[in-house]
Amino acid sequence: MLPLSLLNAAQNKPMLVELKNGETFNGHLVNCDNFMNITLREVYQTNADGDRFWKLKECYIRGSTIKYLRVPDTLLDAVKEEQNRAREAGRSARGAHVSGTGNRGRGMPQRAGRGAPRGGSIRGGRGRGRGM
Amino acid sequence: MASLQGYVDHRVLLILQDGRAIVGVMAGYDQKSNVVLSDSKERVYSMEEGVEEIPLGLYLVKGDQIVLIGELDEAMDQAVDLSTVHAEPLPPIRY
Amino acid sequence: MLIFSVFKTLTDQRVTVELKNDLCISGVLKSVDQFLNIRLDGIQVMDEERHPHMTAVKNCFIRGSVVRYVLLPAEAVDTQLLEDATRREAASQAKR
Numbered sequence: 001m002l003p004l005s006l007l008n009a010a011q012n013k014p015m016l017v018e019l020k021n022g023e024t025f026n027g028h029l030v031n032c033d034n035f036m037n038i039t040l041r042e043v044y045q046t047n048a049d050g051d052r053f054w055k056l057k058e059c060y061i062r063g064s065t066i067k068y069l070r071v072p073d074t075l076l077d078a079v080k081e082e083q084n085r086a087r088e089a090g091r092s093a094r095g096a097h098v099s100g101t102g103n104r105g106r107g108m109p110q111r112a113g114r115g116a117p118r119g120g121s122i123r124g125g126r127g128r129g130r131g132m
Numbered sequence: 133m134a135s136l137q138g139y140v141d142h143r144v145l146l147i148l149q150d151g152r153a154i155v156g157v158m159a160g161y162d163q164k165s166n167v168v169l170s171d172s173k174e175r176v177y178s179m180e181e182g183v184e185e186i187p188l189g190l191y192l193v194k195g196d197q198i199v200l201i202g203e204l205d206e207a208m209d210q211a212v213d214l215s216t217v218h219a220e221p222l223p224p225i226r227y
Numbered sequence: 228m229l230i231f232s233v234f235k236t237l238t239d240q241r242v243t244v245e246l247k248n249d250l251c252i253s254g255v256l257k258s259v260d261q262f263l264n265i266r267l268d269g270i271q272v273m274d275e276e277r278h279p280h281m282t283a284v285k286n287c288f289i290r291g292s293v294v295r296y297v298l299l300p301a302e303a304v305d306t307q308l309l310e311d312a313t314r315r316e317a318a319s320q321a322k323r
Contacts, residue, residue: 001160003168003192020197036166036194067150069192076159076170076190135260136288145284149293151248153280165264165290177280199246199293202270202284209283219279225247225293 001079006071007032009079015040016070017061022048025061036063136161136201143206144169147199149225153177155204156191165195175214177222182215199225229316233309234259234297243273243298244289250278254286263291 010029017025017038027040043056139158146154146169156172169191176184234256243253244265251274254267268286272278281287 001168002162003160003166004162006160006168006190006192063194064196066194067148067197068194070188071190071192073170073189076168135258135266139288145281147248147280149248175280195290196292198290199248200250200252200287200289202281202287205283205285212283217279220277222250222278222280223248227247 001076001083004034004036005083006075006079007036007038007069009075009082010069010071013072013075015072018067018070019061019065020067021065025059027056027059030058033063036066037061038063038066136165136167139201139203143204143209145200145202145204146193147201147222148193149197149199151222151224153222154188154191154193155209156188158201159190162195165198167193167195167198167201169193177217177219179218179220181218183217183219185214228261229312231259231261231263232312233304234263234265237299237303240300240303242267242300244294245296245298246289247293247295252281252287252289257286260291263294265289265291265294265297 007029011031012028014026014028017027017040019025024046025040025043026046027043030039030041032038037060039058039060041058043059045054045056045059046052136158140160142158143155144158146156146167148154153175154169154172155175156169159168159170161167170189172188172191174186174188176186178184238256238258240256241253242256243251244267245251250272252267252270252272254270257266257268259265266286266288270281270285270287272281275282
């Protein structure tokens with residue numbers, strides 16, 4: 001499973017993003033691209049020491065500044081199911097000799113449907129302080 | 133090709149550039165060695181106390197933050213009582 | 228690209244890798260790619276008392292960008308051949 005398919009499936013889901021400078025951003029994913037540039041909404045920003053907070057309506061984060069993202073556990077199963085479904089669809093399409101421009105074989109996996117389970121909110125990330 | 137293929141669905145140890153050590157099951161990776169870990173935990177090392185494991189869940193780590201990915205021998209790993217292990221945290225990368 | 232080729236000839240040799248976090252790991256070189264990412268088997272961390280973090284790890288993938296040095300077995304490298312190849316590559320790049 002590709003990291004970017006997981007990120008794509010995380011749209012409208014809560015996530016925690018830590019930047020290379022140690023700042024963290026807690027919010028819901030609005031959009032992302034293949035560079036992992038992302039926009040979040042309803043964001044809580046925390047500085048690297050974890051002692052100052054800001055509330056942002058929306059923010060844009062350049063992918064290259066990200067250290068890691070933490071996403072709801074439930075997303076993994078959602079993405080796996082989606083991939084299985086896409087594979088099945090590809091197989092049956094081939095089996096039925098569907099011609100033309102249809103989704104043959106390895107099309108882009110569609111995003112998880114609206115009914116996908118929603119993970120709970122994510123608590124703050126870091127372990128015991130590292131004093132950085 | 134030094135690929136990560138053999139590690140998918142295996143429990144791995146990930147060392148990050150800031151010195152953190154994370155264990156989890158490798159769910160996927162890509163060409164830039166971005167990595168998805170499921171059921172992941174951070175292992176916090178210190179000299180004063182034993183190793184503390186902090187659950188992190190589903191984690192996507194950017195490739196440029198990764199130092200090393202090692203396959204964990206699960207039997208060997210479980211044989212170690214982490215609460216008795218005292219060690220300095222790994223140093224961060226310095227260029 | 229030349230160093231990539233050199234590393235490819237060194238597969239199945241035991242090497243020691245020093246990382247930019249001062250960790251030293253020895254192991255058998257299993258594979259290498261264009262970024263000089265490295266796969267090692269049968270690894271052993273130097274000064275294991277100080278670094279018990281990897282005792283349950285027997286093989287690993289190391290990102291090329293965090294490697295400081297790789298110690299090679301001298302007998303496995305034909306330095307004369309490497310010097311010649313380096314000159315040839317430098318010459319072909321100068322022409323371009």
